[in-house]
Amino acid sequence: MAGFDDLASERSKAQFDVEEMKVIWAGSRHTLEVSDRISRLVANDPVFRKDTRTMLSRKDLFKNTLRKAAHAWKRIIELRLSEEEAAELRFYVDEPAFMDLHWGMFIPTIKGQGTEEQQQKWLPLAYKMKIIGCYAQTELGHGSNVQGLETTATFDPQTDEFIIHSPTLTSSKWWPGGLGKVSTHAVVYGRLIIDSKDYGVNGFIVQLRSLDDHLPLPGITIGDIGMKFGSGAYNTMDNGVLRFDHVRIPRDQMLMRVSQVTREGKLVQSNVPWQLVYGTMVYVRQKIVSDASCALSRAVCIATRYSAVRRQFGLQSNGIETQVIDYKTQQSRLFPLLASAYAFRFVGEWLKWLYMDVNQRLQASDFSTLPEAHACTAGLKSLTTSATADGIEECRKLCGGHGYLCSSGLPELFAVYIPACTYEGDNIVLLLQVARFLIKTVSQLGSGKEPVGTTVYMGRVEQLMQCHCAVQKAEDWLKPSVILEAFEARSMRMSVASAQNLAKFDNQEEGFLELSADLVQAAVAHCQLIVVSKFIEKLQQDIPGKGVKGQLEALCNIYALFILHKHLGDFLSTGCITPKQASLANAQLRSLYSQVRPNAIALVDAFNYTDHYLSSVLGRYDGNVYPKLYEEAWKDPLNDSVVPDGYQEYIQPILKQQLRNARL
Ligand SMILES: CCCCCCCCCC/C=C/CCC/C=C/C(=O)SCCNC(=O)CCNC(=O)[C@H](O)C(C)(C)COP(=O)(O)OP(=O)(O)OC[C@H]1O[C@@H](n2cnc3c(N)ncnc32)[C@H](O)[C@@H]1OP(=O)(O)O
Numbered sequence: 063m064a065g066f067d068d069l070a071s072e073r074s075k076a077q078f079d080v081e082e083m084k085v086i087w088a089g090s091r092h093t094l095e096v097s098d099r100i101s102r103l104v105a106n107d108p109v110f111r112k113d114t115r116t117m118l119s120r121k122d123l124f125k126n127t128l129r130k131a132a133h134a135w136k137r138i139i140e141l142r143l144s145e146e147e148a149a150e151l152r153f154y155v156d157e158p159a160f161m162d163l164h165w166g167m168f169i170p171t172i173k174g175q176g177t178e179e180q181q182q183k184w185l186p187l188a189y190k191m192k193i194i195g196c197y198a199q200t201e202l203g204h205g206s207n208v209q210g211l212e213t214t215a216t217f218d219p220q221t222d223e224f225i226i227h228s229p230t231l232t233s234s235k236w237w238p239g240g241l242g243k244v245s246t247h248a249v250v251y252g253r254l255i256i257d258s259k260d261y262g263v264n265g266f267i268v269q270l271r272s273l274d275d276h277l278p279l280p281g282i283t284i285g286d287i288g289m290k291f292g293s294g295a296y297n298t299m300d301n302g303v304l305r306f307d308h309v310r311i312p313r314d315q316m317l318m319r320v321s322q323v324t325r326e327g328k329l330v331q332s333n334v335p336w337q338l339v340y341g342t343m344v345y346v347r348q349k350i351v352s353d354a355s356c357a358l359s360r361a362v363c364i365a366t367r368y369s370a371v372r373r374q375f376g377l378q379s380n381g382i383e384t385q386v387i388d389y390k391t392q393q394s395r396l397f398p399l400l401a402s403a404y405a406f407r408f409v410g411e412w413l414k415w416l417y418m419d420v421n422q423r424l425q426a427s428d429f430s431t432l433p434e435a436h437a438c439t440a441g442l443k444s445l446t447t448s449a450t451a452d453g454i455e456e457c458r459k460l461c462g463g464h465g466y467l468c469s470s471g472l473p474e475l476f477a478v479y480i481p482a483c484t485y486e487g488d489n490i491v492l493l494l495q496v497a498r499f500l501i502k503t504v505s506q507l508g509s510g511k512e513p514v515g516t517t518v519y520m521g522r523v524e525q526l527m528q529c530h531c532a533v534q535k536a537e538d539w540l541k542p543s544v545i546l547e548a549f550e551a552r553s554m555r556m557s558v559a560s561a562q563n564l565a566k567f568d569n570q571e572e573g574f575l576e577l578s579a580d581l582v583q584a585a586v587a588h589c590q591l592i593v594v595s596k597f598i599e600k601l602q603q604d605i606p607g608k609g610v611k612g613q614l615e616a617l618c619n620i621y622a623l624f625i626l627h628k629h630l631g632d633f634l635s636t637g638c639i640t641p642k643q644a645s646l647a648n649a650q651l652r653s654l655y656s657q658v659r660p661n662a663i664a665l666v667d668a669f670n671y672t673d674h675y676l677s678s679v680l681g682r683y684d685g686n687v688y689p690k691l692y693e694e695a696w697k698d699p700l701n702d703s704v705v706p707d708g709y710q711e712y713i714q715p716i717l718k719q720q721l722r723n724a725r726l
Pocket residue numbers: 153156157158159162166197199200205206207208209239337338340341343344346349350353432433436478484485486487488491495498
């Protein structure tokens with residue numbers, strides 16, 4: 063039968079060791095073992111079923127999410143899961159919920175911005191879930207501009223308390239996940255006011271609801287902000303609104319790692335940079351980059367499997383039609399996304415390392431790498447989430463009409479994923495941060511301050527401003543040194559051009575605003591260089607398993623040449639390559655697609671996703687698409703009755719011409 067045979071035959075064609083590729087994708091044998099075991103545990107538990115999600119009303123959907131969250135917590139305790147296993151379990155439950163914010167932002171904020179004493183007091187309560195917390199930063203009037211927040215935290219020396227207040231409508235907290243209906247506590251960001259002086263934004267731990275009856279505490283108005291994009295999707299989350307009317311908290315509930323307020327009302331600064339108040343965002347952005355590869359690979363797995371099952375046109379000699387995956391247009395849309403999923407996986411792995419390294423340095427009072435960590439997390443979060451959101455939508459189109467059905471899994475994945483381009487920093491706002499960092503780095507060239515980390519290539523400014531690409535034949539594009547030089551030269555030249563244009567302005571801030579669209583492009587070029595170079599670095603490691611390295615090399619080249627093709631204007635206008643070299647790159651790309659084609663199914667099998675996680679009829683491991691699509695359609699509540707509700711009221715009168723007669 064179509065599907066079963068197609069995917070089995072595809073699997074038999076694979077030219078590499080899929081089990082070893084699974085290890086590379088997971089990061090290690092240990093991680094593969096944990097994710098494999100936990101994903102199956104979730105898949106086999108009926109409470110974690112997902113198939114009715116899009117049919118439920120908001121209230122039922124939300125209650126169902128609460129049920130799953132409680133069950134997940136119960137299983138974590140019963141099975142004595144480690145922190146790593148518990149995180150995997152929440153991941154595979156695959157339903158945005160208050161738990162994400164409690165574990166993903168509230169706890170990390172206390173760890174990163176609380177003193178030892180504060181950590182000792184709050185963390186045990188949070189770890190045992192005796193309190194549930196969220197991250198309340200964004201307000202109705204301000205999200206991107208954190209320094210523009212209006213909530214105030216005024217020190218009262220009489221009582222040794224802070225008074226938390228929302229002075230305007232626009233100062234209402236708006237968006238925090240988990241806030242609307244569940245959280246008992248929040249880290250609230252507000253302006254620290256002492257003796258009428260404004261000391262800028264800081265974090266404060268505030269209890270919101272009673273631990274006895276869950277009612278809001280006096281002075282607190284709280285609720286959900288309403289339905290969001292898509293059915294199901296992110297509506298499992300209670301994004302909330304919160305207002306304070308002179309709510310008092312003890313002084314020791316200001317997070318005091320960065321600065322402290324003494325009993326006398328004096329502000330004392332620590333030796334750590336004030337930007338650590340933004341630290342949780344760096345942590346979460348890093349996490350979002352890793353998650354981008356999960357979301358993109360999930361969509362790509364569905365679209366690739368379905369493309370091998372789906373046949374259209376072109377009767378072959380055996381009388382069957384062509385698998386759509388064999389069309390070159392399908393390959394040129396699908397395989398760059400497959401390559402991007404692997405590229406984002408490896409850059410995410412590297413970013414995790416970078417984040418851990420920065421953290422260790424911070425503990426030892428070395429703050430030197432913080433600006434680079436901020437630029438990398440901001441830039442890569444922006445690059446990977448934008449590409450993933452676009453990629454999921456492309457996968458939907460790659461699946462034709464059936465991709466538009468909820469049972470394909472793609473509409474919900476898209477709806478859940480797209481806010482990643484906005485939350486944790488709007489993607490354009492974040493790229494402008496990268497641009498500032500690049501302009502600063504360029505302006506310091508020649509000053510004796512050598513660029514470090516991901517900007518080290520800028521130290522070779524003279525060479526990169528003049529070099530000529532050495533490609534003479536298509537295969538030359540397979541050399542990592544050639545690809546790297548082209549990407550470095552493009553990024554260098556775009557940053558230098560932006561800096562030169564900026565220098566023409568008397569007022570730098572005005573110039574930055576005027577040139578911001580170009581600056582964003584320079585930032586994108588730099589971030590794409592990081593992704594390409596980290597993929598190349600990954601290939602320099604020892605990679606065991608028959609044919610595994612060869613496949614990864616092909617994917618790395620596809621990613622790089624696809625980006626080159628997509629941004630050809632940049633490469634040509636900066637003189638990094640010639641039109642002839644561009645056309646050779648295109649020819650090489652076509653040849654790489656042919657190389658990947660027989661391995662495509664095995665390359666998505668290496669993600670090791672269960673059918674439960676994919677939740678897609680089109681992406682089923684067994685390829686049994688048509689019978690299951692057919693079966694799925696009959697489950698729709700509209701099909702509960704043969705004649706629909708409303709027939710007698712609305713359809714019958716039309717058919718019986720009662721309405722027309724009434725008008726005549
Ligand atoms: C179906 C699957 C379901 C499973 C679900 C699983 C999900 C798991 C993933 C997790 C997902 C999360 C759910 C969503 C949660 C969302 C939460 C939020 O959105 S929280 C709110 C986030 N808000 C933002 O990101 C705001 C963005 N704005 C800013 O960060 C700042 O305002 C900024 C940086 C734009 C401007 O800052 P500022 O006004 O201070 O000005 P400057 O630009 O001049 O910066 C001054 C100086 O500081 C440096 N800087 C800035 N930021 C940082 C930083 N974070 N770290 C270090 N340094 C920083 C900047 O470079 C300047 O330096 P200088 O040397 O002076 O140039």
